[in-house]
Amino acid sequence: MACNFIPIKKYPEAIASFKRAMGYSPTSSTAINAYDYMAKSYSQLGDSHAAIETYKKSIATDLNRDATHTALANIYYSQGDYGAALKEYAAAAKLNTYLYGKTRPAMTATGYTALGTPFLTVLGPGTKLTALGNYNLASPGAQQTFSLTFQFSKPMAVESVQKVQNWTISRSDSSTGLSGDYNFGMPVPATETLLSYHPSAVIYDQNAMTATVLFAVTQNSTVDGTIDPSHIQFGFNGKDTIGLSMDTKADQYTGFSGFA
Numbered sequence: 001m002a003c004n005f006i007p008i009k010k011y012p013e014a015i016a017s018f019k020r021a022m023g024y025s026p027t028s029s030t031a032i033n034a035y036d037y038m039a040k041s042y043s044q045l046g047d048s049h050a051a052i053e054t055y056k057k058s059i060a061t062d063l064n065r066d067a068t069h070t071a072l073a074n075i076y077y078s079q080g081d082y083g084a085a086l087k088e089y090a091a092a093a094k095l096n097t098y099l100y101g102k103t104r105p106a107m108t109a110t111g112y113t114a115l116g117t118p119f120l121t122v123l124g125p126g127t128k129l130t131a132l133g134n135y136n137l138a139s140p141g142a143q144q145t146f147s148l149t150f151q152f153s154k155p156m157a158v159e160s161v162q163k164v165q166n167w168t169i170s171r172s173d174s175s176t177g178l179s180g181d182y183n184f185g186m187p188v189p190a191t192e193t194l195l196s197y198h199p200s201a202v203i204y205d206q207n208a209m210t211a212t213v214l215f216a217v218t219q220n221s222t223v224d225g226t227i228d229p230s231h232i233q234f235g236f237n238g239k240d241t242i243g244l245s246m247d248t249k250a251d252q253y254t255g256f257s258g259f260a
Contacts, residue, residue: 011041032062039071048075066095100154105240106250107259109151115203115212116147121229121255125183129193129217129225137219145200148234149212150253160238161204161211169195169215172233172254180256182231193217193225195232211236230255 006014018034018041025031035058042051055072058065073088112118117133129137133144152161160166171182182188199215213234219225235252239245250259 006037006041009044011045014038014041026061029062032058032065035061036065036068036071043075048079051075064095064099066092066099069095101242103154104244104247105152105154105156106247107150107236107253108153108250110253111149111151111210113147113149113210113212116145116214119146119148119215119229119232121148121232123229123255125186125228125231126189126226127229129219129227130223132227132229133217137217137225138223140219140221140223142219143216145214145216147212147214149210150234150236152209152211152240153250154244155206155209155241156204156211157239157241157243158204158206161236162202163238164198164200164202166236166238167199167202167213168197168233168235169199169213170197170233170235171228172231172256180231180254183228184231189226191220191222191224191226193220193227195227 015038018038022031022034035054039051039054039058042048042054052072052075055068055075058068059072062068069088069092073085073092076082076085076088110121117136120132123132133142133146136142136144171188172180174181183192195215195217199213201214203212203214204210205212217227231254233252233254237246237251253259
């Protein structure tokens with residue numbers, strides 16, 4: 001592949017390979033990426049003119065890549081052509097603002113905070129509540145608050161994130177879009193614990209753009225409750241600070257499947 005030439009600094013070979021790749025589909029996303037890699041290769045070879053012309057071709061093929069405008073601006077700036085650089089920086093900033101306003105928010109990662117006991121979604125079917133709760137769930141009817149923290153891609157509306165009705169907690173079902181059924185599709189035992197459909201509270205950190213979801217887990221009367229943490233499905237249908245709804249490809253999560 002053409003990209004393999006870049007780490008070993010075989011830039012002429014990379015350029016030739018990228019040119020061949022573009023010939024197959026000159027307006028595809030692959031071709032646009034090839035333009036950008038070619039321009040970087042030209043820059044490494046000290047051929048700023050070729051790099052500039054290649055970036056211009058990339059922009060002509062796809063007008064909506066702010067990073068390409070920035071890369072072109074950097075070359076102009078290094079040459080002392082500050083007027084051209086400023087023009088490209090301005091185009092990049094305008095595009096960035098436009099795309100930001102069109103891009104729906106997404107949940108991108110999970111983690112843990114000091115709030116509540118960490119809910120370990122790596123644990124699979126048959127996990128005993130006594131082990132899940134560090135033996136705090138070792139008596140009939142015992143209840144413990146667990147938490148899972150979600151990272152968002154954009155600043156979110158505080159009231160939307162902290163409204164518990166916008167969050168759901170359920171057993172995963174492959175028919176919903178996430179792969180992997182609860183308990184791997186096997187019959188659910190009588191000892192299985194059912195969580196509340198909505199969390200008890202959600203705390204949003206505006207600076208970190210994270211939401212910590214808090215929910216209770218209750219032990220049964222015979223102290224042999226079980227659960228499948230890896231197939232507990234968390235969903236969110238709120239909005240960001242400019243009113244955009246969640247990206248439907250990243251508004252649900254299970255430990256088994258990740259985000260979808």
